[in-house]
Amino acid sequence: MAKRKDSKTKTKTVKKTALKSKKASKAKDVPAVADKKNKDEAEDKEKSKTEQRIEDNLILISQEANKKARWYVVHVYSGHEKKVAEALRQRTETLHLLDKILRVFIPTQDKIQIRRGQRRTVSEKIFPGYILVEMEMTDNAWLAIRTTEGVTGFVGMSSRPTPLPKSEVEAIMKYAEQSDTQYKADFVDGEAVRITDGPFNDFLGTVDNIDEERGKVSVLINIFGRETPVELDFLQVKKV
Template identity: 45%
Template sequence: MATRKKKKVSAKDILKTEEINKEKTEQKIKSDSTQPVTTSRNLSTNHKWYVLNIQSGYESSVAKAIKQRVEASKLEKKIKDILLPTQKKIVVKEGKQDIKEEKIFPGYILINMKLSPTTWELITNIDGVKGFVRTDKYPRPLPQSEVDAIMKFMEVEQPAYQASFSIGEAVKITEGAFADFIGSVQEINAEKGKVKVLVSFLGREAPVEVEFSQVAKL
């Protein structure tokens, strides 16, 4: 009876096989992670707030695109609201005050919707949307208490100040009794819009408190 010779397997062949298996596994993991989650376990029968991860700088345009897609698809009953959390800030630059809206969570927007295969596909196929914020594989609803807190924070009537300088930075006082004095920023009070500047006066250093609008960067 003839004996069948076994094919000799080299270390090179083993390594090649392992690389192929590794590549197949990585492709499967990547494929699984990008698949829409449409199982009955996570589909929502009620409207809930979800967080979308958006390409930074495109939050406003993405929010607008979602609204347009929702209206065009007549899905207003399933996707009720889109929230881009912002807060008014008083920015002082070169002695001038300007009020602007600043994003509270750059790169994210909130959406109130019923999660379904249809709404999932509509949202995730919009340019600039990176995906839902998830717990494991499933989108994580945001507790209503957290949404209420964000909305309350947005409704604060008195705008907060935003300093355009930092501690230790050299500045020049432009108004008041110490106009034209040069010093360094010692303390910043963003709530009151005031800054303490350490200046040299009568041979010693003294802190002077002035408004944001009364100092300028060198």
């Protein structure tokens, strides 16, 4: 009887230990699950912002289907890309060319800009002064675009504009869809700056190298009578 009691006691102890171990394992998993959830939510938010940016810059002029339509590059006044796209949309409707001119795309990417110690996200044009137009190249469609205010001409080697290869269009759109936000420097090599944070706070120096991908800048400062490079975040530096 004593042996049977001992056996039952051991079995209960093993079960309790296993249960405790299982609970402890679940408790350990909770932070990992929470981290994954937060990461997924952040990625979804970033993806949503990117999709919204693409949607804002892909101007649908017409829903007409046209198998002859191709993408062309149009040169416009820099900074007037959106204005030209809107003017082109209106002209297409007025001139009844909705079956010829379909879409306008202004490729952009989000960049983090550091200015006066403040961080903000800006949408930067990948090809300033250029827009992509999906259209069937007819005389009337060409004339409508060419005479739109703000347009300086089509890009092409000959008198007749050359359409972009499909592979190039896909590459440009894929590049614009990238959601990894890069930094944009507000200063240039050789520029005088003041360090505003960290062990070298209030030191004056000159910009030696800029790494926009990492948001880092190398600044030459005078230590012990010689110029020494120190790497800093964009937020730690201000123009003098």
